[in-house]
Every structure is written in C-alpha cells, then in structure tokens.
Amino acid sequence: MSLASPFSLSLVAITGLAFLGLPIGHAMIAGSILYLMLSGLDMGTAAEQLLNGMYFNYIILAVPLFILAAELMNIGSMTDRLMAFCNAVVGRFRGGLAHVNILQSIIFAGMSGSAIADAAGTGKMMQQLMTRDQRYPPSYAAALTAATAVIGPIIPPSIPMIIYALVSDASIGYLFLAGVVPGLLMALSQMIIVVFDAHRRGFPVEPPTPLRALPGITWRALPTLMMPVVLLGGIYSGVTTPTEAAAIAAAYALLVSTVLYRSVSLGDFYRSVLSSARTSASIGMLIAGAMVFNYVVTVENIPQALSAFLTARDLSPTGFLIIVNIALLLLGCLLEGTTILLVVVPVLIPTAQALGIDMVHFGVMVVVNIMLGLITPPYGLLLFVMTRIAGVPLRRLVRDVFPFLWAMVGALGLITFFPDLVLWLPRLLGYGG
Template sequence: MNVTSPFSLTVLAIVALSFLGLPIGHAMIGGSILYLLLAGLDMGTAAEQLLNGMYSNYILLAVPLFILAAELMNIGSMTDRLMSFCNAIVGRFRGGLAYVNIVQSIIFAGMSGSAIADAAGTGKMMQQMMTRDGKYPGSYAAALTAVTAVIGPIIPPSIPMVIYALVSDASIGYLFLAGVVPGLLMALAQMVIVFFDARRKNFPVEAPTPLRELPLITRRALPSLMMPVVLLGGIYTGATTPTEAAAVAAAYALLISTVLYRSVSYSDFYRSVLASARTTASIGMLIAGALVFNYVITVENIPQTLTTILQAWDLSPTGFLILVNVILLVLGCLLEGTTILLVVVPVLIPTARALGLDMVHFGVVVVVNIMIGLITPPYGLLLFIMTRIAEVPLRDLVRDTLPFLWAMVGSLVLITFFPGLVLWLPRLLGYQG
C-alpha cells in the first residue's frame, strides 16, 4: 500500500489524533474529512453520511433506551431485591458470594445489555459485598466482577448485538435468542473455575437463607425478575419491535422503582437521565465517526479487496472463523468493542456471506470475541474500570482474571465449531438459517 495515498494518510491521521487524546469517534471524523479533501471529493459528504446513517436507522434508538433502563434499575431498590434473591438461591454453597456474582450477572443480563453498566452498577455492589470483612481478596473479587459483567451483552438484550444488526442486516430478535446458550455456557465455565477456587483457597460459606423465607424473598424480587420477560416477550410475540421493547423496558424500570418500590427521588431520576445522556452521546459520536469512515472504506473498495484476498487463500468456512477469532481477540486487546463492530466487522461480513456462514451465528461469535476483549490484557476496558472501582493493582487483577479468561476462550471455541449450540434456540422458535 502506498504510504502517501489519501487512505494511508487518513489512517495515520486517525491513529495520531487518537494518541494525542482525541476521542476515537472525533478522530475518525477528522481523518475522513482529510480523505475527502485529499481525494478531491465533496467535503459535505461527511455530514451527509453522518446524518443519513444516524437518522435513518430506527434501530439505533434502542441503544439509549437500554442504557436508560439500566440506569433506572440501578438507582432503585430493584438491584437490592435481586441481590437478595440470588443470595438465597446460591449463597449457601462454599464460595457462595462468588456464585451470587455470576448468577446476578445472568439475571441482570436480561435488563441492561451493557457490560460496562453491569460492572459499574451491580458489579460495584458485588465488589463491596465480597471484600467486606476480608472474605475474598480484593483482586479476586474485582476479577470475578469483570468477567461476569461480560455475560451481560451476550444474553439478551445486547447493545453490541443491536450494533451488529445495524451493520449486517441480521435479525435482532434471532440474534438475541442466539446469545442465550453461549451466555449460559460462559457462566457455567466461570462457575467451574469458582468451584475449584473455593476449595483450593478455602472461601467462606455464607449463612444459608431459611427455606421458609424464600417465598417472601422471591415475591419481593418478582417484579424485577419479570423485566426480562416483559422485554423479550414483547419482541418474540411480535407485540413490539426491539426498539419499542427497549422503550417498554425503560418505562417498566421507572414504573417499578417509583410506583411499586417507591425508592427513586426526583434528583435520582435526574442523575440517571443525565448519566444515560452522557453515555449515549459518547456512543453516538463513535457511531457517527464510524459511519463517515465506513464511507471512506467503501470508496477504497476495502471489503471487496479483502474478500478477493481471502478467496485466493481458499479458506474453508471453519478456517475463516478461526482467522476471525484470532483477529478479533488481538484487536480486542487494543480497541474498544464498538469501534471493532463498526469499522472492522463490516469489512469481514462480505467474505462471511460468500463462504455461506450464517449471519446470526457469525454475529454471536463476533460479539463473544469482543466481550472477551474487554477483559484481555493489556488494554481490556473492564480491567481498568475494576482497577478504579476496587482500588487494586492491575497486575494482581490480571493474575486472577487469567483462569476465567482461558475458560471463556474455551467456550468461544465450542460456539465457533458447533453452530448448533448458537442456533438451536432460534431454530426452535422459527429461524430458518
């Protein structure tokens, strides 16, 4: 590739601006405008691509609504009641709080759709519960909280899957269904690691919740437990689109927290809306930058060129999936997940289609790779978040994360080579792929 070509200079400009501290979304917009200038194209194309991409995609509205639902859930007592329910179910075993951490991530996965929201919300609470009175080492609690948060965007709803659907035209409903078994498989792998750690490190056994109290605890948590049912039931019965279901989820969280539990003040609501707006603006700028940069990639025929190169290598579908796994796992160490979804994945999709890969299966493999990237050294975003929340050295956190990381890579291998694990539930409910 010519290092003085407009595209090469654009990539160098994006990398340089990012290293100088400019957000990656802004860097992509700036680099793309430079490309239009050097290539002699209409500079207004950048604004046209941005506006058309942002305002013509109804599906994108689901992102801020899922974020708002997670914020409303965290400020109310929904979180406390669900924690009590999880503790009553699995807290009685050795290492009980570690199992509670995993189970609460499975339950909260049906509500927020964001790994970062799970780690910063319920994850922070679990960190405090596990380290109270020195029950668990701070680094182990932080590592477990980071890896369990990864489950959230795999089990529906999932913001990364919404973004993948945007770039691939795959069905969001079937993508959500396809994430259930892989998410549970990863949770099972984490529980196996906890099982051996609990005995090797002699983790404490929590006081068991009397069985006579279980109906009361369940009844108190039932409105919160019904949120995934309301959300996913609307989608799969055809009553709502995924975007409408996200709005229903946000409204349901607000209704339960304010009317039923009466645990949200006006100031709490204001702060949750403000936090949601900030997170949405951050993701929105990243999507906007990617839309403009993807136009540059299209003009340069990068997807077609890559498809031609890979076809020349005569890769089988399995060989291509192995290559994709390696590429995404490496990129996950360096780049933020949304950037990979919006910039790298669209380049890989034409080849995946040409090889006859199922777009729903491919989407789940992509999302799982990106989620593992959140906890992969040296730049896993969740590692940095938990280092700040738990106030533990990054070195210790990485050490305690590695066994879980290898177990999750093992789960990735299974869903890569056995598509039936991913597609079984969608096919059960009518998917023809």
C-alpha cells in the same frame, strides 16, 4: 496501496489524533474528511453520510433507551432485591457469594445489555459484599466481577448485538435468541473456575437462607425478575420492535423503582438521565464517526479486496472463523469494542457471506470476542473500571482474571465450532438459517 495515498494518510491521521487523546469518533470524522479532501471528493459527503446513517437507522434509538433502563435499575432498590434472591438460591454453596455474583449477572444481563452498566451497578455492590470481613481477596472479587459483567451483552438484550445488526442487516430478534445458550456457557465456565478456587483457597460458606423464607424473597424480587420477561416477550411475540421494547424497559424500570419500590428521588432520576445522556452521546458520536469512515472504506473497495484475497487462499469456513477469532481477540487488546464492530466487522462480513457462514452465528461469535476484549490487557475497559471501583493494582487484577479469561476462551471455541449451540434456540422459534 501507497503510503502516501489518501487512504493511508487518513489512517495515519485517525491513529495520530486518537493517540493524542481525541475521542475515536471525532478522529474518524476528521480522518474521513481528510480523505475526501485529498481525493478531490465533496467534503459535504461526510455530513451526508453521518446524517443519513443516524436518521434512517431507527434501531439506534434502542441503545440510549437500554442504557437509561440500566441506570434506573441501579439507582432504585431493584438490584438489592435481585441480590437477595440470588443469595437465597446459590449462596449456601462453598464460595457462595462468588456464585451469587455470576447468577446476578445472568439475570441482570436480561435487563441492561451493557457490560459497563453491569460492572458499575450490581458489580460494585458485589465487590463490597465479597470483600466484607475479608472473606474474599479484593483482587479476586474484582476479577470475578469483571468476568461476570462480560455476560451482560451476550444474553439478550444486547447493545453490541444491536450495533452488529446495524452493520450486517441480521435479525435482532434472532441475534438475541442466539445469545442465550452462549451466555449460559460463559457463566458455566466461570462457575467451574469458582468451584475449583473455592476448594483450593478455602472460600467461606454463607449461612443458608431458610427454605420458608424463599417464597417471600422471590415475591419481593418478582417485579425485577419479570423485567426480562416483559422485554423479551414483547419482542418475540411480535407486539413490539426491539426499539419499542427498549423504551418499555426504561419505562418499566422507572415505574417499578418509583411506584412499587418507592426508592428513587427526583435528584436520583435527574442524575440517571444525565449519566445516560452522556454515555449515549459518546456512543452516538462513535457510531457517527464509523458511518463516515465506512463510506471511505467502501469507496476504497476494502471489503471486496479482502474478500477476494481470502477467497483466493481457498480458506474453509472453519479456517476463516479461526483467523477471525484470533484477529478479534488481538484487536480487543487494543481497541474499544464498538470501534471493532463498526469499522472492522463490516470488512469481514462479505467474506463470511461468501463462505456460507450464517450471519447470526457469526454475529454472536463476534460479540463474544469483543466482550472478552473488555477483560484482556492492556486495554480491557472493564479492568480499568474494576481497578477504580475496587482500588486494587492492575497487575493483581490481571493475574486473577486470567483463569476466567481462559475458561471463557474455551467456551468461545465451542461457540465457534458448534454453530448448532448458537442456532438451536433461534431455529426452535422459526429461524430458517
């Protein structure tokens, strides 16, 4: 491929515009239009690809609905009751608040599907609780909160898995099921680090919650704890599609926060809808830009060329997965996760299919890689979010997050080399892969 070819110039334009501060979605649309113009193709194709992609992909509607559900939970008292329940269950152990942080992320993961929503919502609350009276160093609390937020999009529901399903045609229901065991593995790896750090650094033991108080705490938190049951039960029973389940999740969060808990004002509701709309618009523009650019990639036969190149190297499925892991971990240091899902992953899928790799297993592995990129310097978005929330220097946050990162990379290795860990639950419920 010549450096002066339309595709090369398109890549240069996208990269240059992104470095100049233009949102990557807009940059991809501009670069794609440049490619069409230089290639002598109809530039209206860009609008056609954008509109057709957004109009015919009904599943995209699930993204803003899950974002709205997370926002509604954050403004109500649902997260407060969730915290009280988690503290009653694991707060009595050494480093109890750190374990509470991990447990609440596991439960909250079944509601929001977004790592940023987890960090900005319950994560912000955990940061305040852990640093009160100097019980935990601020940088350690922020590092743990960033690491636990990674669990959110792995345990269902998951916005990245919805986007992966969009580009791979894999079943969203089975992808959601496949994320449960890997998500719990990630949480277990974090708890092992916390246990080690708690004894080495002398973290405090929280006053135990009396057992007689546990039923009352559980009862008050029950509507919140039932949300994943309502959400996932509808999907796996066949009553609702994932998109319809996302709408039910948002309606359920609104109902619980306003009617049962009575903790949401009209102003709070307006601000949550506005915040959800802004986030959804930015993601939607990124998806639109990627759809246009993916048309350019398809015209250039990039996926087929890469598949032929890798097949000629006689790679085994394991060798291919190792290369993909390394590539995605490195890309995660520099690129936003949705960009990787929409631009890079579609190029890898034909090779994975040719090698006989299960698309559900591959999707979970890809999503885990991308989530680890959120806490990998220098780009790691969660690192910047927690730096702003906690008010700690980035270098200290990176120092404290590395043990958790390495532990989760170990869990990623298990997920990669033992597909049955990922596919056991989907197969139990009828998956034929």
